[in-house]
Amino acid sequence: MTIEKIQGCIGCGTCIETCPTDVIRKDPKTKKAFIAYPADCQICHLCRMYCPVDAITISPEKSIPVVVSWG
Numbered sequence: 001m002t003i004e005k006i007q008g009c010i011g012c013g014t015c016i017e018t019c020p021t022d023v024i025r026k027d028p029k030t031k032k033a034f035i036a037y038p039a040d041c042q043i044c045h046l047c048r049m050y051c052p053v054d055a056i057t058i059s060p061e062k063s064i065p066v067v068v069s070w071g
Contacts, residue, residue: 008055009033015047015056 006015006024009032016024016033024047025036033055035041048056 006033006035006055007057008053010053010055012052014050014052018046018050020044020046 011026011031011033013026013033016026021037021040021042021044023035023037023040024033026032027034043058045058048054048058
């Protein structure tokens, strides 16, 4: 698993909208986000960076440093 967990989700959907690989879904019952396809996650950190409540944790063993281009 790449994204360890989504804990404290408020159901805003920002992570779902920002995910370029479409691996995050909203649970119809709880209205909160969950990782539907963890193996397909590209570890881009966009979901984590844009989450307004910092609810997403990425596993340390799968995490890569965020690279920022200054060009």
